[in-house]
Amino acid sequence: MRGVRTFFRMAAERPPTWQIVVTVLAGVWATALAAAGPVVGYLADQYFAVTDGDHASGGWAVAATLVATVLAVIPSALLGWRGHGSVRPFNRAWVLALGASAVLALPRLTPVPYHEFYLVELALLAAVTSRYLRRGTRLADRPWRRAPALAGGLAMLLPWAWLGALGGPTETVAAFLAALAVGRLATVLQHRVRMDGSWPRRVLLTGLAGIPVVAALAGSTGLPAVALVLLAVLPLLAFGVAALRPGSGLLIGLAAAGPLAFLDPEEVSLLLGGTELLWTLLGAALALGIALLVDAGFGATYGRLAPPPRPVVYLVLLVTAVAFGTLYVGPGRPGFHGERLFVVMSATADLSGVAAIPDRAERLRETYRRLVATADSSQAALRKGLRGLRVGFTPFYLTNGLEVDGGPAVRAWLDRQPGVRKVLNSPRLRPLPRPPGTERGTTTAPVGPQWNIQLVGADRAWAETGAQGAGITVGTSDSGVDGRHPLLANRFRGGDDSWYDPWNGTTTPTDHNGHGTHTLGTAVGDGGIGVAPQAQWVGCVNLDRNMGNPAYYLQCLQFMLAPFPHGGDPLRDGRPERAPHILTNSWGCPSIEGCDNTVIRPAVTALTTAGVYFVSAAGNAGPRCGSIDDEPAVSPEALDVGAVDRQSRLATFSSRGDGPSRRAPDVVAPGQGVLSAMPGGTYATLDGTSMAAPHVAGVVALMWSANPALIGDIARTTAILRDTARPATPTYRSRNEECGGQRYVIGAGLVDAYAAVRAATG
Structure with missing residues (x-):
């Protein structure tokens, strides 16, 4: 009789085959559509950059994400509330992740040159969403258990410490905060699909169920160019998260921080000839390889085997941190390489009568003298103020203006200064691991007038x-x-x-x-x-x-x-x-x-x-x-x-x-x-x-x-x-x-x- 009861109980717990198939397809569907927003946004940005010399409106990426979310959420929503009890948690988690991705996509409406503001908005929305979804959920997170996740996250940063370069200080801090907030949100959502039991069930199945969750969030993290890199790397870490559980937000967060902080989304562009894009692809490939190693290491040690002793964990963390620092300071490009600002002054030089000067040399000298005199007199107060704030600047005279180091805070200060007409962005390309090679021609030498x-x-x-x-x-x-x-x-x-x-x-x-x-x-x-x-x-x-x-x-x-x-x-x-x-x-x-x-x-x-x-x-x-x-x-x-x-x-x-x-x-x-x-x-x-x-x-x-x-x-x-x-x-x-x-x-x-x-x- 016990065997009969066990058979009927297992039959009752097992969902219909069609619901299993539909659930798997829904997960694949959600993962595929997670890329729609950044793909459309990136292609639109490239088109407008090449044809109009400007960025595409962030509305393209936001609209694509919203449409993809609606399409992806339908099968999961049906099974999440009407399906069998054993498939319901997966589909509900995917619905919540897709909804969260739509929320995280909204900051893309911020103009591309204002990247710092975008990152702050992303961090706030991810933190608020995580806080809301975590209600009623207990996440065991003892401090010492965060060390493995920290080591894995630092390992994921290694390719970017070598191949990438940080932006400005504000931009860098905002990028890390946004990434950690998204990592926490991914952990909260993947906790809803956690399975207990043996190693295959706890790691493999939980990891597979977590891929659509992480993919949905990766597709909405960062501007489209960066999001595509995250989509190629982060979903694979769902297996590492499933093995770790406590502290796993650090793993996803630091893995996301690499592209967010070390890549400039404006530079991952075909407009620059592809050199920057090739380095980005190399970084993504290396990060993907490290993600496989991280998943295998965590799956083995925290899944099939007994957890390693704490000294071993701390030693691995120390080695990883030293490797990160060595790459960043050695072959990397240490320091900050953020955008600058260009200040246009209101005063203009009076060049009347200059064109009538008959002597060419004197005409040029008089033009130069008047332009420099106007720049010196009209910029004097602003230069003094910038020196007092210890903000670097370069004065110009041909157009009366200054290029100024600094981010949003400096811009706000500049906007309030007398004599300032306008404050514009002055984009700076971040340094590459190696200068581009010299272009060569392949045509034969000319003979006579062409x-x-x-x-x-x-x-x-x-x-x-x-x-x-x-x-x-x-x-x-x-x-x-x-x-x-x-x-x-x-x-x-x-x-x-x-x-x-x-x-x-x-x-x-x-x-x-x-x-x-x-x-x-x-x-x-x-x-x-x-x-x-x-x-x-x-x-x-x-x-x-x-x-x-x-x-x-x-x-x-x-x-x-x-x-x-x-x-x-x-x-x-x-x-x-x-x-x-x-x-x-x-x-x-x-x-x-x-x-x-x-x-x-x-x-x-x-x-x-x-x-x-x-x-x-x-x-x-x-x-x-x-x-x-x-x-x-x-x-x-x-x-x-x-x-x-x-x-x-x-x-x-x-x-x-x-x-x-x-x-x-x-x-x-x-x-x-x-x-x-x-x-x-x-x-x-x-x-x-x-x-x-x-x-x-x-x-x-x-x-x-x-x-x-x-x-x-x-x-x-x-x-x-x-x-x-x-x-x-x-x-x-x-x-x-x-x-x-x-x-x-x-x-x-x-x-x-x-x-x-x-x-x-x-």
């Missing part, structure tokens, strides 16, 4: 007018220049004030990216690749890793107005009489990098007033109308250049205007399939309006070389370029969309070097 040189008529201008740019200096602000390239080396101006690298501090022309070498080669390169092969050049690095900020861009533009010697003070040691005649600028500063029209535009105005010709790439956001929307291309004084192909047809990617209210290209030049120099004496064919802009800088060099009386006459030079331009073929997305007319698509047409030089000397 098609693009012939298309703009530069070769004809050389032959029939003799103008090749002699006596003119072109300045480039870009990724750098390979100063030893055979087609560029002989044209470097030389001296201690012709090269400036605020990124890496190099004292001789260097380029790892290749973009700057390529663009400069088109302007002044020898061997048939450059428009003005006898012009000299000076250079500055403003975009070493494809993401700049207001300070880097202004540092280079200040150097172009008043070059200074290595280690010199831009406000005291500038030599304006050594300024280059023409600037080629194949870069843009979108809002994602902290710029608006109060930062770069005043600098372009001052340079133009001083008589320096400013050429800018229109951008590569076409064929959308109104796609010229970043500084310096939107500055009225800049000459914007669109790109055409061999048949003088506007390139599809070339940005264009949108009627009288929007900036339009002034002229177009070859920008598709352009061959030019690359680092290491190599060559490559590249596309972009970046390739088009230096053609026009080279044409201006030919014009001013042929007629020195035209030097500094910005208006007359621009008029000649427009009047002598040849027809080009506009392209549209459809017959009905013409962006306001041909003028707003191709400007005055294709620049003509021969006709422009003849007109300049006429």
Whole structure:
């Protein structure tokens, strides 16, 4: 009879097979949908970053998380309240975890640049949710039992201590608090699916049931890029949590703290070329491997075997802590590498009458003197206050402003100071484990004038007018220049004030990216690749890793107005009489990098007033109308250049205007399939309006070389370029969309070097 009763009792306790199957599928479904929010948010962010130069609204990720939560919660909700008693706890825990993930996703509505605020909001919501869900639940958590979880958590931090870098102090503290709060919440929720009994039941089944719980929380922790890393690592630790139980919140919390604190979500981006993304993937792979070891170690020692003695536990903790410290201080990047702030002052320099000064050197000196005097006088009180607070800063004069160290507290103080017009973000890329490798070209060396040189008529201008740019200096602000390239080396101006690298501090022309070498080669390169092969050049690095900020861009533009010697003070040691005649600028500063029209535009105005010709790439956001929307291309004084192909047809990617209210290209030049120099004496064919802009800088060099009386006459030079331009073929997305007319698509047409030089000397 006892055997019969046992059989019927076991039959009554066993849920129907279909409910077991549905429960398993519901767990898999919930785990899969947990990734929907960060995946959609990340893809949207990448799309808007590439096309508009800005972050996607956090609403994309929040909406995706909410929709995924509703879809994932339906089967679990049905079984959680209507299912068999043995499957009910799992489904209820998953429903609660999915609900908690929807709550944790809400802080993503905070704009991306305000990461500290996002982390504080996440920490508060996780702590409140954990407190609410813990009511009526006892979690045994004796202090000494936290040591294994602490050791496991520190082990999970090892890859990030080696490969990552911390942000600012406030950001770092907030990241650890948020991570620990999420870890505590994960422990509370996984406690609801805890099983007692033998090792397989207690560890394996509890771990499997905990995966959807941890996955749901991981998908809502951090901005989308970081959440994807957490999704790849944290769910596996559900087995370690199941084995540990007491103190396991530290394990999940510290594992989450690695990506939250050591990764900048803005840098895990395709926009930067993929180098940062590759290091992140390596860190995630190492963390995943450590998670497997942690699960195996905890599963064996706290599951199948007797718990190790306390001295052994403390020894493992000590070894792990030493390993973390060694990696962080040794091959890691110790210290804080947070964002900075850029303060724009209200006062502007009076440059009236400067453009009328006939002597070029005196015109430049007077511009420099007035700008520096205005900066010194209007910033004096603010500089004194920052010194008193022991807050570091760098003053600027070309745009009256300062780059300031500090986070939210410093921003709040700056906003209250008199004379401050605006406080912007000045993003700083965190250091990498190893600098990116130098880009090399794979195209054969050029022979004679290339098609693009012939298309703009530069070769004809050389032959029939003799103008090749002699006596003119072109300045480039870009990724750098390979100063030893055979087609560029002989044209470097030389001296201690012709090269400036605020990124890496190099004292001789260097380029790892290749973009700057390529663009400069088109302007002044020898061997048939450059428009003005006898012009000299000076250079500055403003975009070493494809993401700049207001300070880097202004540092280079200040150097172009008043070059200074290595280690010199831009406000005291500038030599304006050594300024280059023409600037080629194949870069843009979108809002994602902290710029608006109060930062770069005043600098372009001052340079133009001083008589320096400013050429800018229109951008590569076409064929959308109104796609010229970043500084310096939107500055009225800049000459914007669109790109055409061999048949003088506007390139599809070339940005264009949108009627009288929007900036339009002034002229177009070859920008598709352009061959030019690359680092290491190599060559490559590249596309972009970046390739088009230096053609026009080279044409201006030919014009001013042929007629020195035209030097500094910005208006007359621009008029000649427009009047002598040849027809080009506009392209549209459809017959009905013409962006306001041909003028707003191709400007005055294709620049003509021969006709422009003849007109300049006429």
